[in-house]
Amino acid sequence: MIRRNTIPFGPQHPVLPEPIQLRLVMEDEKIIEALPAIGYIHRGLEKIAEKKDFIQDVYLAERICGICSFMHSQNYCQGIESLMNLTVPDRGRYLRTIWAEIHRVHSHLLALGLLADSFGFENLFMQLWRTREIILDIMEQTAGGRVMLGTCCIGGVRKDISSAQATVVLRQLDQVQKECDEILPALLNDYSVKQRTVGVGVLPRDKAHELGAVGPVARASGIGMDYREQGYAAYPDLGFKKVVETAGDCYARTLVRVKEIAESIRMARLALEKAPQGPIAVPFKGNPTGEVLARIEQPRGELNFYIKGNGTRNLERFRVRTPTFANLPPLLHMLTGCQLADVPVIALSIDPCISCTER
Amino acid sequence: MSTTPKLSKSPWVVHFNCNSCNGCDIEFLALLTPHYDVERFGIVHVGNPKHADVLVVTGSVNHRNARVLKNVYDQIPDPKVVVAMGVCASTGGIFADGYNVLGGIAKVIPVDVYVPGCASRPEAMMDGIVKAAVILEAKRRNPKAVQAGQPVVVRTPSAAPAAAAAIPQKEIPQPC
Numbered sequence: 001m002i003r004r005n006t007i008p009f010g011p012q013h014p015v016l017p018e019p020i021q022l023r024l025v026m027e028d029e030k031i032i033e034a035l036p037a038i039g040y041i042h043r044g045l046e047k048i049a050e051k052k053d054f055i056q057d058v059y060l061a062e063r064i065c066g067i068c069s070f071m072h073s074q075n076y077c078q079g080i081e082s083l084m085n086l087t088v089p090d091r092g093r094y095l096r097t098i099w100a101e102i103h104r105v106h107s108h109l110l111a112l113g114l115l116a117d118s119f120g121f122e123n124l125f126m127q128l129w130r131t132r133e134i135i136l137d138i139m140e141q142t143a144g145g146r147v148m149l150g151t152c153c154i155g156g157v158r159k160d161i162s163s164a165q166a167t168v169v170l171r172q173l174d175q176v177q178k179e180c181d182e183i184l185p186a187l188l189n190d191y192s193v194k195q196r197t198v199g200v201g202v203l204p205r206d207k208a209h210e211l212g213a214v215g216p217v218a219r220a221s222g223i224g225m226d227y228r229e230q231g232y233a234a235y236p237d238l239g240f241k242k243v244v245e246t247a248g249d250c251y252a253r254t255l256v257r258v259k260e261i262a263e264s265i266r267m268a269r270l271a272l273e274k275a276p277q278g279p280i281a282v283p284f285k286g287n288p289t290g291e292v293l294a295r296i297e298q299p300r301g302e303l304n305f306y307i308k309g310n311g312t313r314n315l316e317r318f319r320v321r322t323p324t325f326a327n328l329p330p331l332l333h334m335l336t337g338c339q340l341a342d343v344p345v346i347a348l349s350i351d352p353c354i355s356c357t358e359r
Numbered sequence: 360m361s362t363t364p365k366l367s368k369s370p371w372v373v374h375f376n377c378n379s380c381n382g383c384d385i386e387f388l389a390l391l392t393p394h395y396d397v398e399r400f401g402i403v404h405v406g407n408p409k410h411a412d413v414l415v416v417t418g419s420v421n422h423r424n425a426r427v428l429k430n431v432y433d434q435i436p437d438p439k440v441v442v443a444m445g446v447c448a449s450t451g452g453i454f455a456d457g458y459n460v461l462g463g464i465a466k467v468i469p470v471d472v473y474v475p476g477c478a479s480r481p482e483a484m485m486d487g488i489v490k491a492a493v494i495l496e497a498k499r500r501n502p503k504a505v506q507a508g509q510p511v512v513v514r515t516p517s518a519a520p521a522a523a524a525a526i527p528q529k530e531i532p533q534p535c
Contacts, residue, residue: 044457066382129392355381
């Protein structure tokens with residue numbers, strides 16, 4: 001009989017940028033069971049949100065996660081706006097879409113780079129992150145911050161993108177597209193990348209549905225679920241096309257992200273060109289009353305906020321369900337039965353964001 | 360010419376994400392990539408605390424990770440330098456009011472360099488690690504001369520670290 005061993009993977013581990021512990025119960029090299037131990041980055045954010053003013057909470061929501069920061073504040077603002085019956089001006093909606101899609105490109109490049117690093121392809125990691133710096137330059141020029149933009153506010157956005165800036169941004173997006181066209185085929189067609197990703201960590205369609213996968217994890221398993229299709233911000237005007245793959249392995253998840261980068265660049269460029277002139281934000285008075293479930297499509301999947309206001313400056317309840325939380329059960333399913341050496345690749349193929357999850 | 364190795368020429372850095380929102384972490388990882396490329400200062404990012412000279416911590420301390428942070432710190436061989444990256448690591452930042460947050464990392468381990476910002480800019484982080492390398496060298500030469508608890512705050516890239524000013528000028532190694 002083979003003895004069972006338990007290997008703690010994390011909380012401080014070279015391939016994980018964030019502390020999560022996976023207790024891997026092993027028989028030889030094979031994983032029988034994976035148990036997550038979380039709580040290392042629990043900050044008590046939901047409770048802090050109740051202590052602060054609901055306008056200050058925009059910046060608190062932005063700091064749920066540093067990678068998809070803009071979309072957290074956007075979702076929070078959309079929730080409050082629906083409670084207060086505010087209509088965001090057209091230009092505000094377009095600017096939100098531009099920043100959100102630029103954020104998605106940066107997040108996907110980051111995730112693909114970390115995936116490349118997880119199987120030891122350091123050169124590719126460096127190349128992808130060099131391209132990502134152009135995106136961060138765009139954010140710095142247009143918003144002032146590299147990762148924390150702080151541009152979203154209740155009723156619209158705080159900053160406008162001038163036509164001169166838009167010209168520069170369009171040129172930089174061309175550069176990003178050009179570099180991606182050079183680098184990403186190397187990621188998709190490389191023999192060693194395929195060896196590490198094709199057929200690894202397979203999540204069948206029915207399991208993905210049963211375990212509640214969201215985002216690229218669900219879309220790589222053939223579930224065509226993308227909240228952008230439902231139409232918020234300026235997406236209805238931009239002809240959004242979702243990306244769906246069917247294989248359900250690490251390679252399919254990578255492929256979904258690669259295709260989404262192209263789609264996001266296309267939409268950001270179209271939004272910059274089509275954005276109508278006019279006000280960027282609408283003024284508001286009063287406090288939010290009632291409850292709402294705000295939804296948005298983040299780079300990692302669908303993000304849900306439950307916001308309950310009671311007519312005072314402070315919210316009564318602020319609840320966050322992030323996409324990585326929904327993707328943890330599918331991850332544990334994928335890890336069961338795999339080899340120990342594949343754990344980093346599978347873990348990074350769902351693009352985990354533990355800071356979001358534990359908030 | 361001295362043949363003793365200079366630690367400041369190759370400070371090896373271990374990064375620990377304590378209670379961070381990821382903003383500082385991805386900016387720290389961006390330091391390693393071609394645009395900033397801190398390896399030109401000899402700064403190498405390692406995964407094992409036992410190989411490291413500098414501990415870079417992002418995010419504040421909570422009840423669960425305080426012990427992990429102390430463990431990582433204790434495993435680093437002397438002399439060692441701690442850099443608190445970002446406002447959360449320095450004071451707790453926006454999360455200081457949280458029921459679960461103890462505050463800045465100075466509650467658990469001694470800190471040598473504070474780098475402000477939310478998130479810290481990569482240039483400030485680079486400056487913080489270079490200043491940490493100077494303190495590291497000073498600690499190696501005379502462990503008693505530089506006490507932790509008299510930390511340096513990175514304000515402008517030209518500001519000389521106060522701790523390094525305590526040792527004679529000719530002995531200060533040039534980090535770059």
